[in-house]
Amino acid sequence: MARTALVTIACLAGLLSCLLLLNSLNSRSIRLTLRPCAKSDEDFIQLTEERLARFQRGLRFRTVSYDIGRQDTQQLAEMVSFIRSSFPRVHSAKSSVKLTVINQYSLLYKVQGSDSSLLPALLMSHLDVVPTDGQNWTKPHFDAVVEDGYIYARGTIDDKVGVFGILEAMEYLLAKDWKPKRTFYIAFGHDEEIHGFQGAARIAEHLRTVEKVQKLEFVSDEGMVVLDGFVSGLSAPAIIIGVSEKGYVNLRLSYNSTPGHSSMPPAESVIGVLARAVARLEASQQPSQLGNGPEKAILELLSTYLKLPFPANIAARVVLNNLWLFKPLVSYALSRNPPTNALIRTTTAVTMFNAGIKHNVLASSAQAVVNHRIHPSQTIQQVVDHDRQVIADPRIQIEILDGIEASPVADCEESSYAFQVVAGTAQQVFTDGRVLPGIFVAKTDTNHYLQFTRNVYRFTPNHIHMRDANRYHGVDERIGVTVFEKAINFYYHLLRNADLPREQVLGGAAAAACQGEL
Ligand SMILES: [Zn+2]
Incomplete structure (x- = not known):
């Protein structure tokens, strides 16, 4: 009797497992169709001495936000003028990129696209950094020294990598006669670390009232990263895209x-x-x-x-x-x-x-x-x-x-153009990683732009191990030299991919180049 009962239970359990297994085979997947980016590519942006030196000089400005109303505005002003003189194609009077300085220190660039039926996209970063006061660094806080393949300075990963990565990508694109179909806005706020009331909030107001922007296709901002050692059992790095x-x-x-x-x-x-x-x-x-x-x-x-x-x-x-x-x-x-x-x-x-x-x-x-x-x-x-x-x-x-309130959740489905563009670009540059959506547990100033879209993707093109996560706002903040090079190429491909037609990003024409299901 007991034996029959056991057999029955075993059979039922077996049946249940089969049903569940069948269900699991229908599991979610992300189909990214963009070709992997390689250092040998003709259009790979190499990290030359000159590009590295520009980043280092940018890191040396102590653009610290202490508290609301307490910022080193002199340093901000000097950094803005350094940026304006260091990227000549972006800032020349004849450039197709137009700069509007908002509230003295925040920068809003616009590249007018040729197809007005496409919604504009916004790439964000910020010029300010958090203080280092009271922290015991083993390296100087703002010298941007390069040691063992890393650049050390406050702001390397939060978030001057974004500012200099995007500017290098734009400078490169302009040298190739960049004429996008989509309109792009690039926004660098100057007070993100103290809520962005003077920067992002004022830029958003300008977008709405002067630029007459009502909707954006997506917003890309700093956030989560490529992580080694995310969970045991996952040997590949996790490319985590913050969707909320x-x-x-x-x-x-x-x-x-x-x-x-x-x-x-x-x-x-x-x-x-x-x-x-x-x-x-x-x-x-x-x-x-x-x-x-x-x-x-x-x-x-x-x-x-x-x-x-x-x-x-x-x-x-x-x-x-x-x-x-x-x-x-x-x-x-x-x-x-x-x-x-x-x-x-x-x-x-x-x-x-x-x-x-x-x-x-x-x-x-x-x-x-x-x-x-x-x-x-x-x-x-x-x-x-x-x-x-x-x-x-x-x-x-x-x-x-x-x-x-928590922010709304951005689309992270296989069929979402915006998600595929951002996640696909990250996958294209961090080729051995696996894309995962994630919830960002810190705060950014993206809430000022939620009026234009809920498709805000929070991803910093930085590749670190879990144990280095406390370098954010912490001691010995650093970025790998080769990671900075990848960051430049991430923004370059992001600007190009966001200009691709929907069908190409979601499969269709690019299917031949598809690297397959992850
Ligand atoms: Zn930040």
Whole structure:
């Protein structure tokens, strides 16, 4: 009897596995049809001494943004004039590229396309950098020294690689008599690190009111990178294209009561009440959003790339392709690791706790600040409602200090022209990588351009190992010399590919050159 039951269960399990496997074979794929770019190509832009030196000089300007209203404007002005004198084709009076200086230090270039039926595209970067104060660098912060194949300086990866990469690409294209069909805008804000209110916001206003732009085909901005060691089982570098940006909200939790002497304390202290509220928030995290946002596409694609031994590879594919069934299991597994936990839910970080003034005086008030990074499928209101429910104590006041909603998710389907152009270009330049959409957990100033399109792709053409990720805004910021060369070629191909007809990017005419399914 027991044996028959076991056999029946085994058969049912086998049948279920077959069904799931069939389903997994129908998995998502990205079909990129652009020809890989090689150093031996006739149009490969080589990193000459001259190009490297221009980048180094650009890095030496200390264009630091400390805080809103606190920037080194002298350095910004000098960097702008250096740029204007260093790329003669871009800046000559006869150039087909027109520069408008916005709000003294931000730069907006326009290349008029010949076909007005095509929507313009916008490439972004920024001129300012974060401070290095208090950081223990082993290299000078702004000298741009080259050592062991890397250029070291604040701003190398965030984000002067974008500024100089794009300018080198434009200068090269103009030497080849560049006449695009699509209109391109290139925007370099000067205060991205302090929210872009003076730069990106004013450029966006100019685009809307003066240029009369209503819609953009896509926006390309800094963001995620090509990563080695992204997950175990993926031996190829992961080319991660940020298709959304988490929002954030800072909440102040507070509780006030009457002060008293510590010799006759009540059953509950102010600190105890607030501490319990905070402990509940940490114990009951915001709900998993697995399957509601782009992470579903990320996991499904990842499952097609994993090189795990049999039968782990099949098991991983079956699980990742059938999240409708395995969601609780996968959510649990992903929650155990902070980076993957941040992918699937709104995170909760208690960042401040203040109470009490004296050893023997009962505190009359206590405050805590909670910083949530909001998943694209939740709103600030939903996050606050969840917190209120979890705290379940009407004595605790919850106040929103500031916040920004998560950005909408850009198209990342096989049929999306904009995604294929950006992801395809990245794949074309970082030839051994595998494209994955991703959620950018930091902030950029792209929110100022969301009025023109939700197709904002956040990708910095930088290739690093996971362990180097903390160099962003951190110590010994650097970029590989050969990676900078790739970055120039990424922007060059991006400007060219975004000018290709839809059919060619999505298959059609270029199918012969297709490097196949990833
Ligand atoms: Zn940046």
